[in-house]
Amino acid sequence: MKLRTLLSFTVFGLVAYMLTDPLTTxxxxxxxxxxxxxxxxxxxxxxxxxxxxxxxxxxxxxxxSEIVQLFKDHVFxxxxxxxxxxQRVVFKIFSESSIAFRVDPDDLESELVEAKLKExxxxxxxxxxxxxxxxxxxxxxxxxxxxxxPVFLGYNFQGNHTVHSSKKISxxxxxxxxxxxxxxLESTRGSKSSRWPLGLIVSKGYGVATVYYGxxxxxxxxxxxxxxxxxxxxxxxxxxxxxxxxxxxWGLSRMVDFFESIPDVDGSRVAxxxxxxxxxxxxxxxxxxxxxxxxxxxxxxxxxAALARRQIGETVKRINTVFPHWFCLxxxxxxxxxxxxxxxHHMLLAAIAPRPVYVASAQGDQWADPKGEFLAAFHAxxxxxxxxxxxxxxxxxxxxxxxxxxxxxxxxxxxxxxxxRVGYHIREGKHDITRYDWEQFxxxxxxxxx
Ligand code: GTR
Numbered sequence: 001m002k003l004r005t006l007l008s009f010t011v012f013g014l015v016a017y018m019l020t021d022p023l024t025t026x027x028x029x030x031x032x033x034x035x036x037x038x039x040x041x042x043x044x045x046x047x048x049x050x051x052x053x054x055x056x057x058x059x060x061x062x063x064x065s066e067i068v069q070l071f072k073d074h075v076f077x078x079x080x081x082x083x084x085x086x087q088r089v090v091f092k093i094f095s096e097s098s099i100a101f102r103v104d105p106d107d108l109e110s111e112l113v114e115a116k117l118k119e120x121x122x123x124x125x126x127x128x129x130x131x132x133x134x135x136x137x138x139x140x141x142x143x144x145x146x147x148x149x150p151v152f153l154g155y156n157f158q159g160n161h162t163v164h165s166s167k168k169i170s171x172x173x174x175x176x177x178x179x180x181x182x183x184x185l186e187s188t189r190g191s192k193s194s195r196w197p198l199g200l201i202v203s204k205g206y207g208v209a210t211v212y213y214g215x216x217x218x219x220x221x222x223x224x225x226x227x228x229x230x231x232x233x234x235x236x237x238x239x240x241x242x243x244x245x246x247x248x249x250w251g252l253s254r255m256v257d258f259f260e261s262i263p264d265v266d267g268s269r270v271a272x273x274x275x276x277x278x279x280x281x282x283x284x285x286x287x288x289x290x291x292x293x294x295x296x297x298x299x300x301x302x303x304x305a306a307l308a309r310r311q312i313g314e315t316v317k318r319i320n321t322v323f324p325h326w327f328c329l330x331x332x333x334x335x336x337x338x339x340x341x342x343x344x345h346h347m348l349l350a351a352i353a354p355r356p357v358y359v360a361s362a363q364g365d366q367w368a369d370p371k372g373e374f375l376a377a378f379h380a381x382x383x384x385x386x387x388x389x390x391x392x393x394x395x396x397x398x399x400x401x402x403x404x405x406x407x408x409x410x411x412x413x414x415x416x417x418x419x420x421r422v423g424y425h426i427r428e429g430k431h432d433i434t435r436y437d438w439e440q441f442x443x444x445x446x447x448x449x450x
Contacts, residue, residue: 030318030367032312038309040310041339042309042344042346043342043344045350045379045380045383048066054386060353060383060386067287067343068288071287073239074334076243077242077243079235079242079250080231089257089258091120091121091123092120093118093119094120095117096118096119098114098115098116098117099115099117099166100113101113101115103203104197105193105197105199113199113202114142115141115143115198117140117141117166117168117169119136121134122254124216124251125228125231133230135216136172137211140202140209141207141264142205147264148265149264149265150269151207151266151271152201152207152272153272154209154274156195156210156213157192157278158172158184161184161189163192163210171185172184174218195434197438200439200442204446206449207264219325221325224241228247238329239330240328243326243327245277249284249288252285253291256292268293269293269449270294271296272295272296273297274296274298275298275299276304277304279299280300280326282295282296283300283305283357284348286352286355287348294448295357296444297360299365300359301314301365302314302316302318303316303319304373305373305376305377306345307346307369307372308334308341308345309338310371312372313366313367314367314368315338316341317335344376345376346378353421354387354389355448356421356423356444357380358424358441359373359374359423359424360424360440361374361424362428362430363414363426363429364431365431368431370411371411377423380392380422381422390421391421393419417440423444
């Protein structure tokens with residue numbers, strides 16, 4: 001074929017692909033008009049399944065367990081039960097080195113901070129065929145000889161080596177999300193470093209722990225044949241099947257088991273965070289495991305912090321269709337009847353109470369419904385208030401404190417963090433994690449991790 005013919009075929013193919021790709025067309029065709037949101041009533045996190053009221057903080061743990069169970073049954077699926085056996089940690093150190101980071105890599109005059117890099121291979125279990133399931137964690141610690149460090153724990157999307165350009169970090173050797181190559185390319189080192197301001201985080205005395213999420217479960221629909229799913233085959237073939245988000249959340253809990261077994265990290269001071277699908281994951285991990293001291297979701301949208309009933313931007317039907325492995329079978333039954341779900345996502349945030357939860361949105365990320373993320377934070381807040389704590393704690397059009405019963409609060413202004421135990425910000429810009437986001441996570445968390 002002549003080069004020009006090949007080129008025109010390629011351009012034609014690309015245009016045809018862009019017009020037919022469900023990700024592009026659905027995002028364009030989605031509803032972004034507030035006036036078209038159907039009327040909805042949110043289920044009340046402070047009413048028990050039997051209709052009785054959660055009268056006092058003594059009732060909360062029982063109601064919280066009910067909410068978590070509802071999310072298992074209707075949204076994210078079941079999880080392997082915890083036992084001393086599943087929590088037994090087997091690991092080995094893969095590498096250990098020293099490094100120094102600029103607090104601001106764009107400013108060569110900024111402070112240089114010492115840090116330690118450690119890589120661990122952690123065994124999560126042995127599947128039916130006798131194959132060990134291992135993950136590799138990158139742990140970045142402040143200083144040179146720190147113990148009991150509070151850490152931010154979160155997955156990365158494309159391999160540990162993408163968080164910083166240092167050659168001391170090993171290249172990811174598993175399925176790569178963008179290219180199906182066995183080992184990641186050298187050229188991708190540090191490619192996501194703008195999302196990981198390690199110098200800034202370390203300068204505040206925190207560590208960072210990260211694992212490539214595909215190490216726990218590759219992110220495609222293979223009917224749960226790979227990743228950690230073969231470890232628990234009994235959790236498949238049911239309406240509340242163990243999903244990919246469920247597997248990633250479970251993996252985060254196993255990482256806390258690991259922290260509890262090493263001196264470097266204080267396992268009781270772990271902030272779990274995640275962006276986008278991994279923000280949905282961090283919320284689910286935070287709800288199911290109360291060892292996470294702080295829970296942070298960034299641009300998590302549909303299936304994360306955003307209220308499903310608003311049906312604006314990404315919808316339950318669309319997410320279930322394009323990413324069937326993220327949610328359980330039962331969740332698909334709400335594709336056309338989201339109002340029948342016994343939960344909405346303000347209850348996912350509430351299930352983290354009394355622990356602090358932070359929700360971050362971006363103005364240019366309407367697909368994730370920033371307003372729905374904010375409203376979920378707002379409607380989770382009465383739970384905190386019932387517990388004698390301040391949730392979002394916003395006063396709306398009045399001077400009084402804690403006016404969290406007002407039905408239609410206004411969106412906070414761009415670039416201004418609000419809240420108390422429930423924190424929120426919306427910034428300018430697109431779907432991403434920025435240094436600004438991190439500055440907010442750090443200052444929100446400092447009260448609880450110190
Ligand atoms: C999108 C998806 C979102 C979000 C995002 C991501 O395609 O529609 O729900 O999770 O991916 O994870 O980057």
